[in-house]
Amino acid sequence: MKRVSGGLIRFVMYGIVFYLALGIIPAILISIMFFGGLLNWIVMRANNGQMPVLVKLEWVGSVQVNDAEHCLLTPESRLPFLADRFRFTKRGGVYSVGDIILRIASELLTICLALFIALWCLDAWL
Secondary structure, rough: OOOOOHHHHHHHHHHHHHHHHHHHHHHHHHHHHHHHHHHHHHHHHHHHOOOOEEEOHOOOOOOOOOOOOOOOOOOOOOOOOEEOEOOOOOOOOOOOHHHHHHHHHHHHHHHHHHHHEEEEEHHHHH
């Protein structure tokens, strides 16, 4: 029985890793990032080019809404469920559903590409 060479195993391994790391998974993650940006664009388009921001009473000192891209979330704001309304830390900003989707997808894409580079470097080192 003939043994399979290490070169063939590496070739197959790289093919699978390359396909997953630079093929279908990044394509899906980039599509998800596009969807998050699209959600932000839709809410801004519906509110005359400004992103409504929910400011609670305890946030008044740390959340600023005084630029051309943001406005206060009021009862007249359209699509309030897509507005900046989530805050995760006391000093952090306020995030929308689109921002959260963008952030998660971009972090997963970074991890995916870092794993590919780590495997490539590890194989070159060995």
